[in-house]
Every structure is written in structure tokens, then in C-alpha cells.
Amino acid sequence: MDLYAHTRQLLDAQPSRHFVLAFSGGVDSRVLLALIARYRQEREISVQAVHVHHGLSVNADEWAQCCQHWCQAAHVPLTIERVSLATASGESIEKLAREARYAALATHMHPGSTLLLGQHADDQLETFLLALKRGSGPKGLAAMAQQAPFSCGQLLRPLLSVSRAQIEHFALQHHLQWVEDESNQDERYERNFLRHRVTPILSERWPSIRQAVQRSAQLCAEQDELLAELLRDALHAATQGDGSLSVAVLTSHSDALRRQLLRYWLAAQGLAMPSRIQLDVLWREVALAEGDANPKLKLGECEIRRFQQCLYCVPLVQDVSAWQQPLVLGCALALPDHLGQLTLAKSEQGTLRCPSDPEHLWVTFNPEGLSACPVGRGGTRKLKKLFQEYQVPSWLRRRMPIVMHHQNVVAVANLFVDRDFSGQDCELIWDK
Numbered sequence: 001m002d003l004y005a006h007t008r009q010l011l012d013a014q015p016s017r018h019f020v021l022a023f024s025g026g027v028d029s030r031v032l033l034a035l036i037a038r039y040r041q042e043r044e045i046s047v048q049a050v051h052v053h054h055g056l057s058v059n060a061d062e063w064a065q066c067c068q069h070w071c072q073a074a075h076v077p078l079t080i081e082r083v084s085l086a087t088a089s090g091e092s093i094e095k096l097a098r099e100a101r102y103a104a105l106a107t108h109m110h111p112g113s114t115l116l117l118g119q120h121a122d123d124q125l126e127t128f129l130l131a132l133k134r135g136s137g138p139k140g141l142a143a144m145a146q147q148a149p150f151s152c153g154q155l156l157r158p159l160l161s162v163s164r165a166q167i168e169h170f171a172l173q174h175h176l177q178w179v180e181d182e183s184n185q186d187e188r189y190e191r192n193f194l195r196h197r198v199t200p201i202l203s204e205r206w207p208s209i210r211q212a213v214q215r216s217a218q219l220c221a222e223q224d225e226l227l228a229e230l231l232r233d234a235l236h237a238a239t240q241g242d243g244s245l246s247v248a249v250l251t252s253h254s255d256a257l258r259r260q261l262l263r264y265w266l267a268a269q270g271l272a273m274p275s276r277i278q279l280d281v282l283w284r285e286v287a288l289a290e291g292d293a294n295p296k297l298k299l300g301e302c303e304i305r306r307f308q309q310c311l312y313c314v315p316l317v318q319d320v321s322a323w324q325q326p327l328v329l330g331c332a333l334a335l336p337d338h339l340g341q342l343t344l345a346k347s348e349q350g351t352l353r354c355p356s357d358p359e360h361l362w363v364t365f366n367p368e369g370l371s372a373c374p375v376g377r378g379g380t381r382k383l384k385k386l387f388q389e390y391q392v393p394s395w396l397r398r399r400m401p402i403v404m405h406h407q408n409v410v411a412v413a414n415l416f417v418d419r420d421f422s423g424q425d426c427e428l429i430w431d432k
Contacts, residue, residue, distance in 0.1 A: 001162065001166060003031070003035065003159075003162065003166065003167075003170050004035055004038060004039075006158070006161075006162070007032075007035045007036075007039065007158045007159075008039055008042075010146075010156065010158045011036075011039055011043075011045075011156075011158065012043075014114050014154070014156065015112065016112045016113055016114040016153060016154065017043075017044065017045045017046065018045070018046045018047075018110060018112070018113045018114070019036060019045060019046070019047045019048075019113070019114050019115075019116055020047075020048055020049075020050060020105065020108050020109060020113055020114070020115045020116065021033060021036055021047060021048070021049040021050070021076070021116045022049075022050060022052075022101070022105055022115060022116065022117050022118065023049040023050060023051050023067055023071065023078065024051065024052070024063075024067075024118070024179075024181075025051065025063050025066055025067045025070070025178060025179040026118070026178055026179060026180075026181065027164075027167055027168055027171050027176075027178040028118030028119070028120055028159060028164075028167055029118040030070065030171060030176050030177070030178040031118070031159070031167050031170050031171050031176065032116055032118045032158065032159065033049065033070060033071065033074055033076065034074070034174060034176060035158070036076070036116065037074040037075070037076060040076075047076050047077075048076065048077050048078070048079065048108065049067070049071050049076050049077065049078040049079070050078070050079050050080075050081060050104065050105055050108050051063075051064055051067040051068075051078060051079070051080045051081070052081050052083060052100070052101045052104045052105070053080055053081065053082045053083070054083060054085065054097050054100065054101075055082065055083075055084070055085075056085070056093070056097065056183070057181065057182065057183065059179075059182070062179075063179045063181075064080050066177075066179055067080070067179075068080070070177075079108065081104040081105075081107075083100040083101070083103075083104055084100075085097060085100055094189060094190075094191070102150075105151075106150070106151040109150065109151035109152050109153050110152065110153070111152045111153065112152070112153050113151075113152070113153035113154075114153055114154050114155070114156050115150050115151075115153065115154070115155040115156070116155075116156055116157075116158065117155055117156070117157045118157075118159055119144055119157050119159065119160060120159040120160060120162050120163065120164055120167055121159075121160065121161055121162055121163045121164070121210040121211075121214065122163060122164040122195070122199060122210065123144070123160075124143050124144055124160055124210070124213060124214060124217065125194075125199060125202075125209065125210050125213050126191050126194045126195060126199070127143040127144055128141060128143045128213045128216070128217055129194055129198065130190060130191070130194070131143060133190075135275075135276075136273075137224075138220040138221075138223045138224040138227070139220070139224045139263075139273060140273065141216065141217060141220040142217050142218075142220040142221035142224055143213075143217040143220075144157060144160065144217075145157075145221060146160045146161075160214070161211075161214060163210055227260065228264065231257070231260060231261065231264065234253070234257070234261060235261050235264050235265065237249060238250055238261055238265075239265065240310055243312075243313075244307075244310035244311055244312045245261075245262070245265050245310060245311040246309065246310055247287045247288075247306065247309045247310060247311060248309055250262070250283075250287065258283070259276075259279050259283075262279055262282065262283070263279070265311075265313075266299070266304075266313070269302065269313040271299050271300050271302060271313070272299075272300055274299055278297070278299065281297060282297050282299075282304055282311075285297065286304055286305070286306050286311065287306060287311060289306065294394050296314075296395075298316070301315060301316050302314060302315050302316060303316060303395070305393070305394070305395055307393040307394065308391065312393065312395075314395050317337055317399065318336065318337040319398070320335075320336045320337050320339070320365045320398065320399070321364075321365050321366040321368075321398045322366065323336050323364070323365055324362055324363060324364040324365075324366075325362065325363055326359075326361065326362050326363075327342065327344055327361040327362055327363050327403060328358075328361075329344050329346070329354060329358045329361070329426075330343070330344070330345060330346060331343070332431075333363060335363075335401060339399065339401070339432065340430060340431050340432035341430075341431050342363060342401050342403075342413060342428070342429070342430050342431075343428075343429045343431070344358075344361065344403070344426055344427075344428055344429075345426065345427050345428075345429055346425065346426060347424075347425070347426060347427040348424065348425070349424065349427075350423065350424050350425055350426045350427035351375075351417050351422070351423075351424070351427065351428075352410070352411060352417050352421055352422070352423055352425075352426040352427065352428055353421050353422060353423020353424070353425060353426065354423070354425050354426045355405050355410075355421070360405055360406050361403060361404070361405055361410065362403075362404050363401050363402065363403055363404070364401075364402050364404060365398050365399065365400070365401060365402065366398065366402075367383035367384060367387070367397060367398065367402060370382070370383045370402065370409050371383065371409070372386060372409040372412070372416070372418045373418060373419040373420070374386065374415075374416035374417070374418065374419065375416065375417050375418070375419050375422045376419075377419070383397075383402070383409070383412070384397075386412075386415075386416075390415055390416070392415070400412055400413055400414070400415065401413045401430060403428060405421070408420065411428050413428055413430040414430050
């Protein structure tokens with residue numbers, strides 16, 4: 001294979017003339033640097049390289065210096081991005097490093113830019129086998145796409161159909177140097193185990209295994225796209241105006257169709273694809289829970305909640321129910337956990353009467369034991385009951401600022417003013 005001609009054809013098909021190279025310094029990205037540098041001599045394009053420094057190896061600083069040297073020789077500007085990994089989070093190092101790498105690369109994308117990645121056919125084979133090991137469906141078995149949306153542009157993997165052996169041959173033929181990550185020999189990592197133990201046996205028995213896997217991955221991707229197209233109307237019918245998912249509509253579908261609609265909805269919320277077991281738990285223990293229950297299921301950094309026969313995806317938040325602060329008339333009060341600010345402002349067209357001793361105003365988020373009588377209502381009721389009557393979802397009931405005067409409820413922001421504090425000289429403004 002003429003590696004340059006192959007790459008040039010793919011780059012020519014890109015509408016973008018600005019390329020961002022993810023440059024680790026490994027042999028694949030090292031070859032890609034040589035290819036894009038040659039391509040720039042023939043075409044009017046701009047290129048920049050980004051090296052993500054994870055700091056996981058004692059050699060990381062040396063690799064960054066090598067990358068800097070090679071980019072200078074190729075006249076390609078390089079940015080070194082240093083990232084820190086939350087290694088105590090319990091997530092795999094591979095996943096943390098991958099997420100940090102893509103997040104850093106995204107900051108260098110401009111509208112219409114193309115990110116160049118060095119993954120090759122052996123990487124694709126490993127990705128496919130890992131998806132197979134996890135029991136993935138068509139979406140997972142589609143493995144890596146040669147081209148896909150990324151940030152405000154596109155990503156392209158020009159070497160995805162090229163084997164590691166072909167890439168190394170090109171590098172040796174052109175006297176290129178590259179870095180070798182010592183962790184690539186550690187077979188405790190799943191990819192390394194496949195690379196050193198499994199792939200050689202498969203390749204010896206079936207020399208065309210990489211091409212076969214690439215075809216299967218492309219077919220799985222096509223099937224997943226087709227399924228999404230066919231189910232688009234069904235997903236639209238089940239999705240409510242606020243983005244929630246109707247349990248009643250889902251119930252009318254078969255188990256298989258319902259599971260697929262749940263997958264698409266969760267993907268639209270930015271969540272990783274759940275397992276089959278998680279989907280079944282979501283349906284059985286959240287969607288079909290007893291009517292008076294308050295069910296929830298944690299998925300990633302979100303919880304799936306049910307309210308009024310709809311499923312909601314709710315980001316995990318801090319418990320702010322113990323927080324309380326004085327509210328000074330006319331001064332904005334910063335609320336905790338990104339909840340904005342609250343202001344009790346003087347206003348002749350307000351809905352609230354300022355007490356004669358406003359220095360005793362304060363704010364809490366804890367409704368426990370509190371009662372109020374909203375304007376226009378007869379009789380005092382517990383805030384818990386009022387939240388139910390006002391149809392406030394359970395996960396928001398301790399996220400709404402409650403203005404207090406001594407031990408009396410003055411108002412619940414954006415919900416009601418208590419009858420005893422009804423007036424026209426103040427306005428409560430919650431700027432989220």
C-alpha cells in the first residue's frame with residue numbers, strides 16, 4: 001500500500017483546511033506527522049499538533065521533548081497539554097486517560113476543524129474484540145468510525161485500515177524515530193493482552209482477520225444507523241416537551257423496541273451505553289415502581305428518576321439542605337452548588353411585603369417541618385404537601401431556596417409567597 005497516496009485521498013475529501021494532529025509520539029502518530037507535513041507541501045492547509053502529557057510514566061517529560069523536536073523539524077507547531085487523572089475514582093486508568101486526552105484535544109478545535117487520530121487496523125481489531133467480550137450490540141461492535149463528528153468539527157482516522165506492521169515498515173523505511181511507551185508491554189491491560197497474546201494467533205490462523213473485522217464493524221455501524229432512522233418517529237412520540245420519556249408510551253411497545261428507545265434516549269442525555277441488566281433494572285425498579293415510590297437509578301454522573309409517569313435524567317448534585325445564610329435586602333445572595341443567586345429587591349410592583357425587621361430574613365433549602373399558606377389559598381399546609389400540589393419533582397424539592405423570617409416561611413422562590421407576607425413593596429428574584 002502507498003501510505004501517502006492513501007492518506008492524501010482521505011485528506012482531500014475533507015472540507016476543512018485546518019487539521020489538528022493528536023501527537024503522542026508513538027509510531028502511528030509519528031508516521032501521521034510525516035504524512036501531514038508532506039501533504040502540507042502540496043496543499044494550502046494549516047496544521048497544528050497537540051501532545052497530551054498524562055504524567056503517568058517517568059519518561060513522560062522525555063516523550064514531550066521528543067515530540068517537540070520532531071514537530072520543530074517538520075515545521076508543525078506543537079502544544080503540550082498537561083492533564084491530571086483522578087486515579088482514586090475507581091475508573092480504569094485507560095478510560096481516565098482517554099477521556100482526559102479527548103477533552104484536551106477538544107479545546108484546540110475550531111469550527112470545521114478536522115482532528116487527526118493515529119488508530120490503525122490492529123487497534124480496530126482490539127476494540128472489536130473488547131466490545132465482543134463485553135457482549136455489546138451493533139453500536140459497540142461498530143468499534144471506531146473512520147470519520148465522526150467531534151467537538152465543533154470532525155475527527156478522522158486515516159490509518160484505520162492500515163496494519164501496525166505496515167505503519168512500522170513505513171517508519172523504518174523513512175528513518176523515523178518514535179517513543180515506546182513501556183506500559184504497552186503490561187499485559188494487565190486488556191488491550192495489551194489482546195495485542196501480545198490473542199491477535200498474533202488470530203493473524204497466523206486468519207491473515208485477513210483485520211479486514212474481516214473492519215467489514216463487520218462497518219456493517220454493524222450501518223445497521224445501527226438504519227435502526228436509529230427507523231425508530232426516530234417512535235422516539236419522538238415517547239419524548240415529552242421537557243425532554244423526559246413517557247412510561248405509558250414505552251409500555252405500548254415490545255420489550256426489544258422499548259429497550260432500544262431507552263438506549264437512544266440515554267445516549268441523547270450524554271450517558272454511556274448501559275448494560276442489558278441496567279436497562280432491565282431501570283424499567284422494572286424505576287419506570288414500573290409503585291405509584292407512591294420515589295425510585296432512582298444511578299448511571300454514570302446522573303440519576304434516572306420517575307415523576308408523573310415520565311422518566312427524567314437528573315445530574316448528580318450536592319446535598320444543600322443543611323445550607324443557610326442571611327438574606328440582606330437589596331443584596332444578591334450567592335447560592336451553593338451552582339444554583340445562582342437570590343435577591344430580595346425593592347419594587348413598587350412587587351408581590352411580597354418586606355417585614356419591619358428585615359435583618360431577620362434568611363434562606364434555607366430544607367423544607368422539613370416547615371408549613372406555609374400560599375397567597376390565594378385557605379389554610380396552612382406542610383411544604384412537602386405543597387410541593388406535591390405544585391407538581392415539583394422530588395429531586396428539586398431541596399433545590400429551591402426558601403426565604404424565612406424568624407421561623408416563618410416568607411416565600412419559596414419561583415413558586416409562591418406566603419399569605420402573611422403578601423404585598424407590593426418587594427420582589428424576590430432568583431437568577432439561575
